[in-house]
Amino acid sequence: MKQKFVPTYEGELRKHALQIPRCISECSGIRVFGRRIKSLVFSTDVAIIKNINADAVIAVYNFTPQPSITQAIISVSDVPVFAGVGGGYTNGQRSVNMAAAAEQLGAFGVVCNAMITNDAIRDIKSMVEIPVVFTVVSEHVDLDKRLAAGVDIVNVSGAARTPEIVAEIRAKYPELPIIATGGPTDETILSAIRAGANAITYTPPSSKDLFAKDMQEYRDWYEAHRREVDEMLNEE
Incomplete structure (x- = not known):
């Protein structure tokens, strides 16, 4: 099939902005509220978020989630933001409150880490309409219970084993939306896509x-x- 010609305009100042790897376009994407998302930049740096061509932002960080951080990221982002709401030290009602705040601030989804309780997932899902994303770090997680609690999308972050974990999840759940970390090279990104990932998170410099x-x-x-x-x- 003949490749389509895509006219491009960059400008002088903005042509130095960061570009996600083009191979990410090979994944199917996940449609959320009518927007097709193939690439998510993993960052909380507002300068990078403002100057990268990712389809969305996945804003998780290793501190207690705070509405002011979520608000700052959403205020500068030109694309949907999936905001972290905890799951480790921040759990239970605090995570539920963060999820409600994130939705009110305009987040497209909330991201729970691997330690979130099923009760907290249920409470978050009863509170918000936006999708609940659960981070998977091992194929040994009891995903059935997570999905029953209300998880809508999984975010596989298994370092070098990510493609293997994605493949195992995909074999069991053919239609489950899967985001996966893509790694540093086109080869590692394509490995995750071919294993069954619908969208890829990209960590910029x-x-x-x-x-x-x-x-x-x-x-x-x-x-x-x-x-x-x-x-x-x-x-x-």
């Missing part, structure tokens, strides 16, 4: 790494044009 690269380019450019720059500054 850190602001530190991006800045280090830019600063080195600035230093190299200055050394190459130092005389002209110094003359221009002295003239002023």
